[in-house]
Structures are given as C-alpha cells and as structure tokens.
Amino acid sequence: MSTLTHFDDQGQAHMVDVAAKVASHRIGIAGGRIDMLPDTLAIIEAGTAKKGDVLGIARIAGIMAAKKTSELIPLCHPLALTRVAIEFKVTHTSETGTSSVLCKATVETVGPTGVEMEALTAVSAALLTIYDMCKAVDRGMVMTDIKLLEKHGGKSGSFINPTASPHGNT
Numbered sequence: 178m179s180t181l182t183h184f185d186d187q188g189q190a191h192m193v194d195v196a197a198k199v200a201s202h203r204i205g206i207a208g209g210r211i212d213m214l215p216d217t218l219a220i221i222e223a224g225t226a227k228k229g230d231v232l233g234i235a236r237i238a239g240i241m242a243a244k245k246t247s248e249l250i251p252l253c254h255p256l257a258l259t260r261v262a263i264e265f266k267v268t269h270t271s272e273t274g275t276s277s278v279l280c281k282a283t284v285e286t287v288g289p290t291g292v293e294m295e296a297l298t299a300v301s302a303a304l305l306t307i308y309d310m311c312k313a314v315d316r317g318m319v320m321t322d323i324k325l326l327e328k329h330g331g332k333s334g335s336f337i338n339p340t341a342s343p344h345g346n347t
Contacts, residue, residue, distance in 0.1 A: 183252050192252050198289035203330035207296035208341065209323035210279045211304045217315040218267055218276035221307075228310045232265050232278070235306040239263040242302030243284050243295040253294050260285040261295070263303055280304055281326070293328050 182193050221231045228234070240261045247255040266279040282299035284292040304320045311318065326341045 190252065192254065193290075195254060195289040198332070200288050201330045202287050203285065203291045204328065205284045205292035205294075205296035205325065206281065206327040207293070207300045207324065208279065208281045208326045209300040209304055209320060210277045211307050211318050211320045212275045212277045213311065213318045214315050215269065215274070215276045217311050217318065218269065218278070220314060221278065221311065222267060226310055227313065231307055231310045234310060235265070235280075235303040236263040238306035239280070239282055239299040239303035243282065243292075243299040246295045246298040249298060250294055254290050256286050256288060256290070256292065256295065258284060258286050258292065258295065261299060263299060265303075278304075278307055291328055291331055293325050297323065297325060 183190055185191050220226050224230060240263060242249075243261045244258060247253040260283070262283045264281045264283075266281075268277045268279060270276060280300050280303045282296045282303070284296040284299060286292050300323055301320075304323070308318050308320065324340065325336070325338055327335070327337050329335045
C-alpha cells in the first residue's frame, strides 16, 4: 500500500502539490442509494412531494456539490470541472418492504488531479437532498453504499471497484 499523500515528512496535513503533474482527461464515477418506504418512493415517482420535483432538485444539488467539493473537503483542490452528470434509478424491493433510489454521479475534468472526491460529494449531496425533501413522510430513510465505482486518467490509470454491481449504480 502506498503512503498517504496528504501528510508531509513530519506527519502534518498538507495539500498535495500537483504543479508538476501532467494534465489529463480524468473521470470519477461514484454511486450510492437511499432506502425508503414504498409509499415514499410512490410520492417521488408521482411528483407529488410538497417541496417539489425531488429528483430534479437532487440532481441540481449533486451538480452544485461537485462544484463546491474543495470548499467542503479541506485538502481537495479547486477544479475546473468539464462535466457533471447525475443519474437516478428507482427500485422496488418487495421482499424487504423497502424501495430505493440509486444515484450515480459522473464527473470529468482535464487537469493534474482526479475527480473522485467530486463524484462522491455529488452522490452524497443528491441523496441528502432526497432525504431532506421527503423526511416529512419518512424519517427512517437510510443512505447506504456510497462508494467510488470507477476512476480513469492520471498516472495511476483506471480503477473499477470490484464491489460495484453490474447495474453500475451501486
């Protein structure tokens, strides 16, 4: 395992110097899900939530969060993102009595450092927004399985998470 890059030789936290790194096209894809009661998902699908279009607002929240990642995560670099895409998939699970919204965020840039944190932040904010917009009817919702699914570009090349499902969201 390689050393942690956010610590200097004295063990002090620092922002990694990426000035000498070659700029390349970089992609980060993250996923996660929020489990809820079937009635809650029915409200989302029908578009009858009191606060409005739940998935539309969650999509915008995810995009905004990706753009603000360096303001939330102390050692992240501010990045000029070239693309942020947020996708949702609803699932109905009758065996467990719960339903879910799966979220996938794809973030891209051309630069000297990757966009994994931006993708993870986008998914987290999108799922938190779904919770916020639906908490009046279901405070028991659970966000889970937030993880990096893939990253591409840079010196380390590609990574595809072996725990990602074949559906690509989580």
